[in-house]
Amino acid sequence: MSGELRDGRIVVVGASLAGLRAAETLRDEGFEGSLTLVGDEPHPPYDRPPLSKQVLLGRVPATGTGLPARRPVDAQWKLGVAATGVDGIGKRVFLANGEEVPYDRLLIATGTRARPWPNPAEAALDGVFALRTSDDAAGLAERLDAGPRRVLVIGAGFTGSEIASACRERDIPVTVVERGPAPLVGALGGTLAAVAAEMHRRHGVDLRCGVQVTSLEGDGRLTGARLSDGSTVEADVAVVALGAVRNTEWLAESGLAAGPRGVTCDAGCRAFNMYGIVTDDVFVAGDVARFPHPLFGYQLIALEHWGNAVAQAEVAAHNMVSAGPFRRPHLAVPTFWSSQFGHNIKSVGVPTYSDQVVVAQGSLREARLVVVYGYKGRITAAVSVNRAKWLDYYQNLIETAAPFPPEPGAADRTAPMIPLPSDVPDPAVLSHGPTVALTGHLPDRRLTLVRPGG
Amino acid sequence: MNIVVDLNRCQAYAQCAFLAPEVFELHGEEALLYVPAVPEDQQERVHRAAVACPVQAILVGGAAGADVR
Missing domain, CATH: 3.30.390.30 (FAD/NAD-linked reductase, C-terminal dimerisation domain)
Structure with missing residues (x-):
């Protein structure tokens, strides 16, 4: 590593799995400058997969999924404060509390959040939850402990299916409503989706596919839902499991190639700007990154996977402290x-x-x-x-x-x-x-250039 | 002391569930459930489980962000 890259100021925005592992890798590789981690949640880095499993089963408290450190990071932590923007010319990050944090190199690892229920008044009913953060899990676990009459799960992806599974294991009646033809079909296709549907039904889930929830009902407190086929479901708890939204809004004025599909970067995790030119000082890792993968036709993909957050953070951090020819591509198989x-x-x-x-x-x-x-x-x-x-x-x-x-x-x-x-x-x-967003085009769906007279 | 298990790596050899059954448990044939914040009286057992894991999927460490000021 050259002296210039060993020193300076690195700011990591996002203090969850990817941000943490990147910070540790930077120190591992000899970075001696100042390191700042910014996270909008008040908690130190914690692990999310247990939230829909151990925590909802009541075996582990929602506050008990903290991640182990691989090594000390000697960082300044700014937790409970969101980043609101980046000035790529002045090289500073703006925070919600008015603070400005200058950087020489920036890592964007802001991940995703749960897609909210589209009607804010219905979403505010007591008993309506999402599941992404430990605070979400704490609230939902408390309701499950109280023994609800019925839980309605909206959306049968992995999170929705795991929630339904935890409820059934606790003998709580569950209705799952999915607009698609079967659970997990969006991630696994039709063959395994049929297996998943059978698992739901064998475990006593009231599974309703091909319909959608049109409204959540209640007066202050949730009482049920109305479905597109005209039927109703009585439930005192509803979990909105409609997938994830990438946290890129704060980059709207940054000049980076950031949008609803993620922040586009090259195979070495360097962010593109809005003209498609790769930057030298802004890097991306984790769920928010959209990157080309050679095994999948160099199509840009965004992965909401635990393993990708770790692997991509390690590559991004390595490349942040390595000169051109020593940089590595992120090629891990998802x-x-x-x-x-x-x-x-x-x-x-x-x-x-x-x-x-x-x-x-x-x-x-x-x-x-x-x-x-x-x-x-x-x-x-x-x-x-x-x-x-x-x-x-x-x-x-x-x-x-x-x-x-x-x-x-x-x-x-x-x-x-x-x-x-x-x-x-x-x-x-x-x-x-x-959970895997193929955001380019499949090779056989490209337009063909027709050459006249050929 | 905290742990995280790389469940992409885990292949349900269940050595951990034998060595520290209060922390690790197989749920069904091969889905591993574990307690991320290890109770003090289980730490020695968890260290042994981490060493014994045939695919080295268990990461043990102090709580990340313990230096948060």
């Missing part, structure tokens, strides 16, 4: 997990980047299987249900662009595997967010 209804769902690759799937191991019937996804004859993802030990094998096939369907040896049967359509719907028809 991975995530979810546990619901006693099942462990794990994914490698990008399942939505697919046109076909095969059930490579196990069966849909026993809900213990590996589904392999392909796009134009190449393996692009694999998802296991209670078969996690197999995923490393498929990760290797994804990284080496192995042909789809997989060769024998990847299967637990001798009969040929029959590819099925992957059946990934347009995200616009779903209640839940897809």
